[in-house]
Amino acid sequence: MTEHETLEQRLHEQGISRRSFLKFCAAMATMMALPPGSASAIAATLAKVKRPSVIWLSFQECTGCTESLTRSHSPTLESMIFDMVSLDYHHTLQAASGFAAEQAREDAMKEFHGQYLLLVDGSIPLKDGGIYSTIAGRTNLNMLLEAAQGAAAIVAVGSCAAFGGLPNAQPNPTGAVAVSDIIKDKPIINISGCPPIPAVITGVLAHYLTFGALPALDDQGRPKAFYGETIHDRCYRRPFYDQGKFAKTFDDEGARNGWCLYELGCKGPTTHNACATTKWNGGTSFPIESGHGCIGCSEPKFWDAGSFYAPLPAPTADVSSVAQAAAVVGAAAAVIVGAIDRGKKTAAQQSRKKLTVDDLKGN
Amino acid sequence: MSIDDISIKVTDLHSIGSIDALLNEIATRLQRFITQGETSMIDLKSLPFAPAEYEGLRTALGRGEASARLETIGDSELYETHYPGVWWVTHYNVEGDVIADLIEIAAVPAILHSQPEDVRDGLERLQQQLSQKE
Amino acid sequence: MEQELLLWVRGTGLQIASAVFLIGMVYRMLHILLLGRKHSLAQPRGSEWSGALRTLWKRTFVSTKLSARGNFTVITGFIFHIGFFVTFLFLSQHIDLIRAVLGLHWPAMPRGVIDMAAVLAIGAMVALLVHRFVDPVKRLLSDYQDYLTWALSFLPLLTGFMLLREIGFEYITLLTLHIASVELLLLVAPFTKLAHMFSTFISRWYNGAVNGFKGINI
Numbered sequence: 001m002t003e004h005e006t007l008e009q010r011l012h013e014q015g016i017s018r019r020s021f022l023k024f025c026a027a028m029a030t031m032m033a034l035p036p037g038s039a040s041a042i043a044a045t046l047a048k049v050k051r052p053s054v055i056w057l058s059f060q061e062c063t064g065c066t067e068s069l070t071r072s073h074s075p076t077l078e079s080m081i082f083d084m085v086s087l088d089y090h091h092t093l094q095a096a097s098g099f100a101a102e103q104a105r106e107d108a109m110k111e112f113h114g115q116y117l118l119l120v121d122g123s124i125p126l127k128d129g130g131i132y133s134t135i136a137g138r139t140n141l142n143m144l145l146e147a148a149q150g151a152a153a154i155v156a157v158g159s160c161a162a163f164g165g166l167p168n169a170q171p172n173p174t175g176a177v178a179v180s181d182i183i184k185d186k187p188i189i190n191i192s193g194c195p196p197i198p199a200v201i202t203g204v205l206a207h208y209l210t211f212g213a214l215p216a217l218d219d220q221g222r223p224k225a226f227y228g229e230t231i232h233d234r235c236y237r238r239p240f241y242d243q244g245k246f247a248k249t250f251d252d253e254g255a256r257n258g259w260c261l262y263e264l265g266c267k268g269p270t271t272h273n274a275c276a277t278t279k280w281n282g283g284t285s286f287p288i289e290s291g292h293g294c295i296g297c298s299e300p301k302f303w304d305a306g307s308f309y310a311p312l313p314a315p316t317a318d319v320s321s322v323a324q325a326a327a328v329v330g331a332a333a334a335v336i337v338g339a340i341d342r343g344k345k346t347a348a349q350q351s352r353k354k355l356t357v358d359d360l361k362g363n
Numbered sequence: 364m365s366i367d368d369i370s371i372k373v374t375d376l377h378s379i380g381s382i383d384a385l386l387n388e389i390a391t392r393l394q395r396f397i398t399q400g401e402t403s404m405i406d407l408k409s410l411p412f413a414p415a416e417y418e419g420l421r422t423a424l425g426r427g428e429a430s431a432r433l434e435t436i437g438d439s440e441l442y443e444t445h446y447p448g449v450w451w452v453t454h455y456n457v458e459g460d461v462i463a464d465l466i467e468i469a470a471v472p473a474i475l476h477s478q479p480e481d482v483r484d485g486l487e488r489l490q491q492q493l494s495q496k497e
Numbered sequence: 498m499e500q501e502l503l504l505w506v507r508g509t510g511l512q513i514a515s516a517v518f519l520i521g522m523v524y525r526m527l528h529i530l531l532l533g534r535k536h537s538l539a540q541p542r543g544s545e546w547s548g549a550l551r552t553l554w555k556r557t558f559v560s561t562k563l564s565a566r567g568n569f570t571v572i573t574g575f576i577f578h579i580g581f582f583v584t585f586l587f588l589s590q591h592i593d594l595i596r597a598v599l600g601l602h603w604p605a606m607p608r609g610v611i612d613m614a615a616v617l618a619i620g621a622m623v624a625l626l627v628h629r630f631v632d633p634v635k636r637l638l639s640d641y642q643d644y645l646t647w648a649l650s651f652l653p654l655l656t657g658f659m660l661l662r663e664i665g666f667e668y669i670t671l672l673t674l675h676i677a678s679v680e681l682l683l684l685v686a687p688f689t690k691l692a693h694m695f696s697t698f699i700s701r702w703y704n705g706a707v708n709g710f711k712g713i714n715i
Binding site: 016017018019020022023024026027029030033035036037039040234235236237238258276277278279282283285289 | 403408412456460461463473477
């Protein structure tokens, strides 16, 4: 395996002009939520960096994250992003299969030990020795532990790798956990979402390459540039929330007027992601723009947070039955204690000595 | 049921107020460009716009005298708005999706300048061509 | 972590709080009613029922001339209670909750009215606390329970107002704090003076009934 060349060399070989590269960097700056004027600085740095090796491991997942990434941009731009890294192992995308594929992974791990980026999508099952998901006869846990050892950093792509996601939802039959539940001694970036916004995946890669370090992370390990604000904060329907104008059903006057979807279960206020500004499908729109509330897919435990269509103030558990039972218990206690107290009262009344005329006479 | 049965209304854009806020921002930056020569950009993709508001902004800024077109990894469209010094720069990819959408406050958008690296490359090519002729 | 906390207060936390509240409240109120009053052997001079109903209504409006409480306490207390009930019953988010639990719903009030009611209620509570400190009689009469119940009633109002305006913390943090503060109130209410939210009607009823029986028309 040869030493990876710089991006500048690679682009030059392909006859891509500096101006094209600048345009690409302007798009990257937009993606990374950096000041738009920083494109030339990004270009200067990116041109000089060596392309790092990337190993992508897919565990308990649906391949939706890979779908999201590979659908991200037109072939030209996407190939440019992939040109920035050397994707040495990705069992869905690579041409090799079987032993050859596993060999490629092991070669990359040896060659670039301590330098490669490890991308993980999917959660890792721990129950029963982790037998519920295996690749080439090895459990996900085993493969992750090995690959994590030589990684410079780990990027957990998607809510499954970041927080456990769907496999981790109740009752979690396979004992699925997130990458960060297993690996404690490596920097981990969580790019949550089901799937994550493709531009966020590439944006984080670009940031790592540009600055040679991980971006600033929030307390959930997510890059602040993308997850720093809630959907609600950046939502174009926010003014309607502040005015108290809500759609009550999906086809009423309010829904047609584009009012706030809070009462229809929108989880925007408690969800951190960049959907409202970065948008989906090549910048076409995002769920709220097409009239559906946010389901909160970039937050931990979003599958277990009650119905997607229940408003945020609604309880996530059955309170009515508990309340009824409690009222019955309270009433029963009152009847029992009341009977005892009445008994005491009667007994006290009966034990009282009656005042007689003789008593008054002072004898 | 046909598409016409679904009534869609355009709400009053001024009640939201995002356009006015952005126009004020542009005015401030334009003032700084005049006094200090400071160029700057506004990333439109980072702002929460309703689709109709976005069109509203286009109408508010209008179209001026100059426009340019780049043909590089997809097209780019640049034009000066009705307000000189305020450029609307839109980068597309090959498939025609918008990959960056910017308001640039400058005499000429930065990306229009020929890049030194490209100039050097071009000179090399020209010299090669000349040497082949000899 | 934040999501887990929010999930807990919206689920298990709310179940525990409402269970304790209902067990405690139903027990205490029913207990009072079951103990009853001693049967009077005297000849009734009026109806117990009409007297009770009249007092139930009339005590809502305290005459500041006849009460030892004074203008300030009565008026400020009134403002607090009205502000509290307006925000509690007519904020759209609260109606969402009531609809989810009881299936009942009614139109919400505009956000401006809610904001004003919340500010009035918060202001009134602060004023009442200051008065409690400043007024020598009130200060002497106050014990820890007065301050505890003040704090427990104040926190839901404060966190709720901060949540609506997103002041200080993120939405999710404020929502969690707001729900938690209400649950704390629910846990403690049946066993403190806050039980007056129900017992006040029983005591008014008994007072009215006694007067009605004696033919006193007030």
